[in-house]
Amino acid sequence: MSVLAADNVTRHYKIGGRHVLKAVDGVSFELLAGRTLAVVGESGCGKSTLARLCALMEPPTAGAISIAGKPTAANQSLQLQNQMVFQNPYGSLNPRRTIGAILVEPLTINNRGSKPERIAAARRMLDRVGLRPEAFDRYPHMFSGGQRQRVAIARALMLSPAVVTADEPVSALDVSVQAQVLNLMRDLQDELGIAYLFISHDISVVRHMAQDVLVMYCGRPAEQGLRGEVLDRPLHPYTRMLLSSTPFVDPARRRMTMPVRGELPSPIDPPPGCAFNTRCPYAADRCTVERPALRSVESRLVACHFAEKIATEAPI
Amino acid sequence: MSSLLDVRDLSVAFDTAAGRFNAVQSVDLTVASGEVLCVVGESGSGKSVSVLAVMGLLPPTGRVTSQEIRFRGEDLRTATPRARRRLIGRDVAMVFQEPTSSLNPCYTIGWQIGEALRVHGATAPSQVRRRVLDLLGQVGVPAPEQRMRSFPHQLSGGLNQRVMIAMAIACDPALLIADEPTTALDVTVQQGVLDLLVGLQRDRGMGLVLITHDMGVVAQTAQRVQVMYAGQVMEEQPADPLFAHPRHPYTAALLDALPERAEGKLRLPTIPGMVPGIDDRPGGCLFAPRCRFTTPKCTADRPALRPVNGAKVRCHYPLDDAGQPTGWTLGGST
Numbered sequence: 301m302s303v304l305a306a307d308n309v310t311r312h313y314k315i316g317g318r319h320v321l322k323a324v325d326g327v328s329f330e331l332l333a334g335r336t337l338a339v340v341g342e343s344g345c346g347k348s349t350l351a352r353l354c355a356l357m358e359p360p361t362a363g364a365i366s367i368a369g370k371p372t373a374a375n376q377s378l379q380l381q382n383q384m385v386f387q388n389p390y391g392s393l394n395p396r397r398t399i400g401a402i403l404v405e406p407l408t409i410n411n412r413g414s415k416p417e418r419i420a421a422a423r424r425m426l427d428r429v430g431l432r433p434e435a436f437d438r439y440p441h442m443f444s445g446g447q448r449q450r451v452a453i454a455r456a457l458m459l460s461p462a463v464v465t466a467d468e469p470v471s472a473l474d475v476s477v478q479a480q481v482l483n484l485m486r487d488l489q490d491e492l493g494i495a496y497l498f499i500s501h502d503i504s505v506v507r508h509m510a511q512d513v514l515v516m517y518c519g520r521p522a523e524q525g526l527r528g529e530v531l532d533r534p535l536h537p538y539t540r541m542l543l544s545s546t547p548f549v550d551p552a553r554r555r556m557t558m559p560v561r562g563e564l565p566s567p568i569d570p571p572p573g574c575a576f577n578t579r580c581p582y583a584a585d586r587c588t589v590e591r592p593a594l595r596s597v598e599s600r601l602v603a604c605h606f607a608e609k610i611a612t613e614a615p616i
Numbered sequence: 617m618s619s620l621l622d623v624r625d626l627s628v629a630f631d632t633a634a635g636r637f638n639a640v641q642s643v644d645l646t647v648a649s650g651e652v653l654c655v656v657g658e659s660g661s662g663k664s665v666s667v668l669a670v671m672g673l674l675p676p677t678g679r680v681t682s683q684e685i686r687f688r689g690e691d692l693r694t695a696t697p698r699a700r701r702r703l704i705g706r707d708v709a710m711v712f713q714e715p716t717s718s719l720n721p722c723y724t725i726g727w728q729i730g731e732a733l734r735v736h737g738a739t740a741p742s743q744v745r746r747r748v749l750d751l752l753g754q755v756g757v758p759a760p761e762q763r764m765r766s767f768p769h770q771l772s773g774g775l776n777q778r779v780m781i782a783m784a785i786a787c788d789p790a791l792l793i794a795d796e797p798t799t800a801l802d803v804t805v806q807q808g809v810l811d812l813l814v815g816l817q818r819d820r821g822m823g824l825v826l827i828t829h830d831m832g833v834v835a836q837t838a839q840r841v842q843v844m845y846a847g848q849v850m851e852e853q854p855a856d857p858l859f860a861h862p863r864h865p866y867t868a869a870l871l872d873a874l875p876e877r878a879e880g881k882l883r884l885p886t887i888p889g890m891v892p893g894i895d896d897r898p899g900g901c902l903f904a905p906r907c908r909f910t911t912p913k914c915t916a917d918r919p920a921l922r923p924v925n926g927a928k929v930r931c932h933y934p935l936d937d938a939g940q941p942t943g944w945t946l947g948g949s950t
């Protein structure tokens with residue numbers, strides 16, 4: 301069952317009256333129950349905006365989002381089915397409220413259960429995310445970054461959502477703590493069947509967590525499909541560039557050696573045609589005038605004029 | 617390779633409201649010309665404080681002690697922080713994590729690089745201008761003529777970091793210390809900045825100390841690696857053997873926790889617990905509360921950093937090639 305679906309979702313921002321910034325421009329996907337879809341790309345490519353749209357924190361300027369199979373346009377209450385976890389475990393928790401109050405709040409606002417039931421539910425959740433009972437009466441500043449991220453995850457789960465949208469949930473954490481939080485997210489998924497929309501810029505984390513991958517560039521999908529296709533046999537030159545520039549520890553993983561060229565173009569004035577043409581080693585005249593459509597090539601979707609040609613090249 | 621920096625037994629303690637805190641304990645740091653040393657560790661492990669102490673850049677609340685701090689053989693310990701900065705200011709340069717907060721928003725980048733040159737004695741405007749253009753070219757800033765008239769906010773994070781590097785190498789330092797220089801950058805930009813640093817280091821025969829929390833960055837750049845934990849160096853090795861055969865249980869656990877190394881595993885191996893803070897630093901081995909091989913000896917005696925198989929390891933039971941602790945028995949004899 302599709303728990304979260306985006307149909308040609310678009311978010312344009314007006315900048316200074318004259319310019320339009322296309323933060324998200326025509327993204328579609330379907331996230332099934334119990335699965336993880338990762339969104340990857342450089343900063344500014346629209347990951348967080350897409351996350352906010354999917355969590356119904358702001359409306360798309362075009363396109364539609366469905367949650368649990370229902371269109372969200374006229375039904376804001378579906379928001380409860382998609383809860384968010386943010387990157388910064390320091391800024392996302394109210395410093396003046398105890399952990400217990402933070403966890404009980406979503407239940408109170410939505411009139412779930414009696415007061416003792418809410419408190420009992422919060423205590424169970426605290427235990428479930430691996431925090432001690434004493435944490436209930438403490439304040440966020442008394443916890444480390446990793447523990448706060450556990451609290452943020454606990455808060456997101458209080459209303460038993462079908463989807464959790466996590467925007468760079470482990471990017472601010474050290475490796476050993478990151479591993480603990482990723483394991484927790486994995487365990488909760490197995491146990492509760494929740495789906496994750498998992499935003500990350502870290503390819504290794506994505507490979508570990510997600511079954512489905514969406515690579516974005518300048519607000520548009522560059523390549524999307526199963527992890528095994530997109531990350532192991534990438535066909536879009538941008539996916540290849542991302543993989544080539546990832547600093548892997550294991551030399552065997554550093555097999556992709558596509559040179560990195562140039563920098564991200566300005567988001568208010570992206571290059572015409574394929575937005576990647578200014579950095580792409582495959583770019584030809586056609587790429588500067590005609591925008592490549594997202595189409596199916598070798599069991600994934602890819603937006604590059606030369607995807608078929610790249611597919612016939614030696615596997616990287 | 618001639619030795620540039622020799623630091624022995626460096627400790628830094630801060631007097632805080634909660635008492636004295638040993639941020640850095642007995643750290644040795646040596647770098648030779650032409651060498652790339654990576655200092656790696658999780659946040660709070662003392663990486664920044666140790667190099668700031670060497671540079672004389674710590675606030676007065678930081679009490680620094682050491683057996684030896686020499687630059688090119690000259691003892692810096694007796695020098696005041698000010699005198700120390702003058703002594704090594706021309707020969708040692710630093711690059712920090714956040715280029716935009718280190719650059720002055722009110723001046724063009726051309727002026728700021730020029731200022732770095734003027735501070736070190738270049739005066740004739742035409743000469744300064746030529747050097748600025750030359751430096752911008754060397755650090756890979758496209759269209760230097762135009763860019764030198766840009767303000768920091770008009771450039772991307774990656775270009776600003778290149779500008780910082782240009783300022784750092786303006787006076788031809790013998791040693792460059794880069795503290796998390798790519799942490800704020802995208803991987804696509806990071807690669808270019810790392811290539812630039814290592815390229816400059818190689819071409820100029822500089823020593824390079826690269827501080828990072830990212831094992832991938834270490835693998836791509838380091839010749840020698842120091843792994844820090846809770847203010848101490850736990851292990852030191854050349855890079856390749858470090859990744860093949862970590863000798864300290866902490867290094868091994870840290871590498872195991874990388875998602876990259878978890879191919880096919882559903883759960884990642886974790887290190888239980890947390891890095892000890894100011895009030896719960898254990899008396900014995902600092903890693904003992906989290907180590908899978910802890911014995912009573914570990915809890916009682918702080919191990920020294922000692923040579924093992926071409927590495928230096930601060931552990932009573934250094935790991936062998938199979939990852940097993942040598943001399944280890946459950947009760948913890950030997």
Ligand SMILES: Nc1ncnc2c1ncn2[C@@H]1O[C@H](COP(=O)(O)OP(=O)(O)O)[C@@H](O)[C@H]1O
Nearest residue numbers: 313321323342343344345346347348349350567
């Ligand atoms: N509220 C907003 N108003 C104007 N521009 C925005 C707004 N939110 C995001 N943007 C712009 O949209 C683009 C995508 O941003 P974001 O979704 O945050 O990217 P990412 O999370 O991938 O780094 C960026 O250029 C950003 O500056």
Ligand SMILES: Nc1ncnc2c1ncn2[C@@H]1O[C@H](COP(=O)(O)OP(=O)(O)O)[C@@H](O)[C@H]1O
Nearest residue numbers: 630639657658659660661662663664665666675
């Ligand atoms: N000025 C200071 N006063 C008190 N404690 C400090 C000060 N600067 C750093 N510390 C502490 O010293 C420890 C090491 O810090 P640092 O060297 O910055 O770590 P990192 O390895 O992340 O660079 C940390 O616990 C930090 O909180």
Ligand code: SF4
Nearest residue numbers: 574577580587604605
């Ligand atoms: S369409 Fe052209 S420019 Fe875009 S990725 Fe493909 S080859 Fe490169």
Ligand SMILES: [Mg+2]
Nearest residue numbers: 344347348349
């Ligand atoms: Mg973001």
Ligand SMILES: [Mg+2]
Nearest residue numbers: 663664665795
């Ligand atoms: Mg630091």
